[in-house]
Amino acid sequence: MDPDSVREGERVPHGGETDRDVLDFSANTNPRTPDGVEAVYADALEASRRYPDDDYPEFRTAAGEFGGCDPERVIPTPGGLAAIRLAMEVTLEPGDEALVPYPSFGEYAREVRLQGASPQFVPHDEVPGTTDGALEDCALAIVCTPNNPTGEATDPAALADFAARCEAAGTTLLVDEAFLGFTDLPSAARLEAEGVIVARSLTKLFGLPGLRAGFAVATGEQRVALETARRAWSLGTPAARVGAHCLQRDEFVRDTRERVASERERMRAALESRFDVAPSDAPYLLCDVGEDDVDDVIAAAREDGVAIRDARTFRGLESHVRVAVKDRAANDRLLAALEVGGALEAPDAAESDDSSGGRETGRRG
Template sequence: MLKHGGCAKGIIDFSININPCVTQKLLMPYVEKAVDEVGRYPDIQGNSLVKKIAEVENVAADHIIVGNGASDCLYTCARALKPQTVLIIEPTFTEYRRAFEVVGSHVLSLTIDLSDQQGIIEEKLIHQIKKIKGDMVILCNPNNPTGAVYSEAFIEQMIKIQAAHKGFVLLDASFRQFEGLSTYFNEKRWNLIELMSLTKYYGVPGLRCGYLMATKSVIMAMKEEQVPWSVNGLTLEIMPGLMADMTLVKATQEWYAAEKSKIEKALIDLSFVKPMKSHANFICCRLSNVSAYTLNKWLGHQESPMALRTCEDFVGMGDDFIRIGLKSALNNDQLIEALIRYEEEVYG
């Protein structure tokens, strides 16, 4: 199983979801400017980055906390709130369960039927959320690994249902930038907590940077639990400039539109792959007559070895699902050509 981008060097890794438009050439001016920060202690609460995020999201700075990646913010939130009952809409990112089980929360899965239409899925979920009345509901939107997006009406209804019994909604929107989706958080939605990653869109997983937006009381509780100096000096120096780089934004928009469309069309034409509608920089597919393990093994023995993300560790999914992260035009073409060869060799 390939997860968290765990491929050896020399393998084209489609299991990761990192923006390929962020090149070494683009990053180097920011890195060179930030080198002096290595010899200084960073701002303990990362206020320079908080200020930039507040500007981008149009949210007051005291509603924002930054951390060592979105996962760090997630675990800090769990320690701060310690909800008794947590509902997770599955299949989705597996760290949610780990983060809240560590603090003793009773975690329940609301597992959707991937064959249902989105409207039916949302109706069923609303019924379950009303019935259980959990202290927190966790939703990833766009969802990892399926790429599905829930309707605004559904999210609004879920927020209101939870508010009625003083429950929270934790919305992970880490992939929303690729389709230009705006934040759901505002000060009136006191029970909404929105989680964001900066490593996916800005292509800097090694820097580890994420943030969370919530009501002031939640942010204050999290600061009490957060490890000091959670964000390093290099990140605090590099990220504000990178977030303001409109050349990168334009390049990303053009790459995303072209490559997503190209891969979707190619996958639809394959007899053994059924791609799911995705609103993120990856595409989840259901395989027929081949397992993810078998396909990955075959891809790993090609002239240009490559690997896809298998999905058997996601609740409600098995070894007949794969997730393909979009990469450079060249890499995407190599994958398409390889999958066509596989179909010709195996199915004639």
């Protein structure tokens, strides 16, 4: 990290509502957690009287099986953002350039700048088509799939082709798969390409954003660099054990994907009666409010006890909000707060509160 750049840097805004009496649709986290988490956490808390095993064999094994890669390629990190920073720390030097998608996760540009490098902004859906000449000028290229906040996932074949071109150009490709677990698409970790680093977050899919558990995946010299640079004891014992437990809950993941897909389409149909809604493969929907005032839309929803994300903080978005996809009852409250008719008929799969094989978290206040 470049000291001068750190002193010039700034924080960036994110979703997430601290008032627990407000229904939070500003952060894209699962409202449910897998069964058994509390017991695993309690056991891990007692085990936290000792330092964790810095090799994290159980966590690496579970993450490797989940991502479809050799466990030795897994680098444990305290959340997906920590994996992103670690990737940039071993890749970028002051004066380098990095291809950064927009509109997309605001931390990419911030983290690039903290390394003393310069972000070169490219429309998110054009990054995989970047020409070979442009790649040769960049030390790093970033793809977010599904992209946040727009929601579209990158075609795996197009991503594989882009990875090959990045490798030929000597450009490291960082693939942020924070929300890929909500889809059945394969991870870029399966490419096993020398120049690809994958960043994964557990906490969104499993409804535990405060746990801070994630991992990176790389191969060859990149893997060695990440493993050498990662902090000792990079995951606390509770995060490592709960994370490994969650990664093995196949039924929970499958049911979550089905629920999110069903509810997302139901919500889209309602929201499109008032807004222009972007296509999405993710647990959120980006809405262009058109001639409505964004501040008024946000304020009106909050008066009804619902927090939604002001998407104007994303580069290039001037009239947008983003809403998460939760469970049916919560989603109906959001739709009612936005005055788009929350009482739409849903498929039977979304009817049961027990359909995800997990527990509800948070308050509905």
